[in-house]
Amino acid sequence: SSELTQDPAVSVALGQTVRITCQGDSLRGYYANWYQQKPGQAPVLVIYDKNNRPSGIPDRFSGSRSGNTASLTITGAQAEDEADYYCNSRDSSGNHVVFGGGTKLTVL
Amino acid sequence: QVQLVESGGGVVQPGRSLRLSCAASGFTFSSYDMHWVRQAPGKGLEWVAVISYDGTNEYFADSVKGRFTISRDNSKNTLYLQMNSLRAEDTSVYYCAKEVLVVGTTGPYWYFDLWGRGTLVTVSS
Numbered sequence: 699s700s701e702l703t704q705d706p707a708v709s710v711a712l713g714q715t716v717r718i719t720c721q722g723d724s725l726r727g728y729y730a731n732w733y734q735q736k737p738g739q740a741p742v743l744v745i746y747d748k749n750n751r752p753s754g755i756p757d758r759f760s761g762s763r764s765g766n767t768a769s770l771t772i773t774g775a776q777a778e779d780e781a782d783y784y785c786n787s788r789d790s791s792g793n794h795v796v797f798g799g800g801t802k803l804t805v806l
Numbered sequence: 807q808v809q810l811v812e813s814g815g816g817v818v819q820p821g822r823s824l825r826l827s828c829a830a831s832g833f834t835f836s837s838y839d840m841h842w843v844r845q846a847p848g849k850g851l852e853w854v855a856v857i858s859y860d861g862t863n864e865y866f867a868d869s870v871k872g873r874f875t876i877s878r879d880n881s882k883n884t885l886y887l888q889m890n891s892l893r894a895e896d897t898s899v900y901y902c903a904k905e906v907l908v909v910g911t912t913g914p915y916w917y918f919d920l921w922g923r924g925t926l927v928t929v930s931s
Contacts, residue, residue: 731917733851740901740924741851746917747910784851786918793865795841795853 702730702785702798709804710775718770720785720798730768730785732761735800741784745770772803780805808832808920810902815925818892828885828902828922836860836880839905841918842887844898852898855887856905870896892929899924 702722710716720730729748733741743752745761758773768787772779785798814826828840842854855866855876864876875888885902904920 729915733918735851740921741918742921743917743919746919747908747915752919782850786851786853788916793856794867795843795856797843797851797853800850 702787702796704783704785704798704801706799707802707804709806710772711806712777713774715771715773716775716803718772718783718801718803720768720770721766722787722796722798723766724787724789724796725763725766725768727790728787729763730761730787732759732768732770733784733786734779735782735784736780744783775803775805777805779803810904810920810922812900812902812922812925815900815927817928817930819931820893820929822892823888823890824892824927826887826889826900826925826927828887830883830885830904833904833920835878835883839907840878840885841903841905842876842885843901843903843918843921844896845901845924846895846898849898854900857885889927892927894929897927897929899926 702720704720732745734744735741744755744759749761760771762769782800782802784800789796811829818824839858841856844852844854857864857876861878873891877886901924902922903918906919907916
């Protein structure tokens, strides 16, 4: 399968830890990248490859993978982390890109 | 300034065509594979197409294969998406994105490190 599955919505209390997951067969061969998108804005890369953060992304964001499931963890969620989060990877052919359906994160 | 700027969106009737452009600046455009990604109103991201850095390889999502073509002009630092036989379901914000490919010690990895702000395409009669 070339699909990536994410929970549609997740909530977290301010300052607490939240994990957003992404499941798919292609993740057994490829790591997921994670993007944050706020309303009306373009996506922004927050995690790539195993667990790498681009410059400017806070270290409260981290990534991991176990089997066919990738996870984005936010340790000590802040109000500004409220956004949609998307995972992506390659399909089994390696030629096509696939995105998860996105997870809307609400910070309470 | 490192940026991607899309243009060419608008309102178009079903069955008609439209060409989007993505102007790149601030980096060596000819060294990177480039993608188009779209997002229907209120929906998630959907990958559309990719073109290799030299224009020799192209791949498309099944939803647009045979209707859309992707091209680039490295002398003009510009990426294009030609959209033919447009349908209502093609209504989306279209983003261009730059792919970074790294050959690491444990294998290659890739990611989209730069996105444009998008251009809205509305297919409606």
